[in-house]
Amino acid sequence: MAYRNKTYVCFDADIDMNYYRTLQMWKQNSKIDFSFSNAHEINKLMPYSSEETIKRKLRERMLNTKLLIVLIGEKTRNLYKYVRWEIELALKLDIPIIAVNLNKKNRIDMDRCPPILRDKPVVHIPFTQSAIVHAFKEWPIQYPNYKDKVDLYSEMFD
Structure with missing residues (x-):
């Protein structure tokens, strides 16, 4: 298995790309204490690849991922082709x-x-720089203590 050191961001690329770009901008800004190794930089997808090729x-x-970020937008709950598939894979691989x-x-x-989540x-946190920075640092460390429980997670970050 590959060394897991990447952060994988899952989102509705048709509607919520600007939020993903904001994460990238924060990462590039030396005045913001926000750093992650982006899993999307591992391999490039061709725009007209088959679903099978894209999922591969x-x-x-995902096999290089230590943390999955799901950007929850207006239509995220209804995205099955890739977003749900990515979430299912992360759950199967026990990725926070x-x-x-x-x-x-x-x-x-x-x-x-x-619904799967x-x-x-x-x-579950708000899209704010401080909440995201804090969760990036703390949740991968805390996850093993909580992975068999539910309903406690947002309170950790209040």
Whole structure:
């Protein structure tokens, strides 16, 4: 198995790309204490690849991942082709997951959260720089203590 040191960001690329770009911008800004090794830099996807090829490459990325970030937007709960598949794979690989609410709710958003995450050990945080920086640093460390429990995760980050 590959060394897991990457952060994988899962999101609705059609609608929520600007939030992903914001994470990249924070990473590049030397005045912001925010750093992660982006799994999306492992291999490049061709725009017109087959679903099978895309999922194979995404799986390669996920095998190098230590943390999954799910950007929860307005339509995320209904995305099955890739987003749900990525979440299922992360759960199978026992990768800690941070659900980042783009509407800035500091708890699970039942209207937007994919159902697959509702009863899993996932921390739900708002899309704010301070919450994300804190969760990036703390959740991978804390996850082993909480991975068999639910309903406690947002409180850790209040």
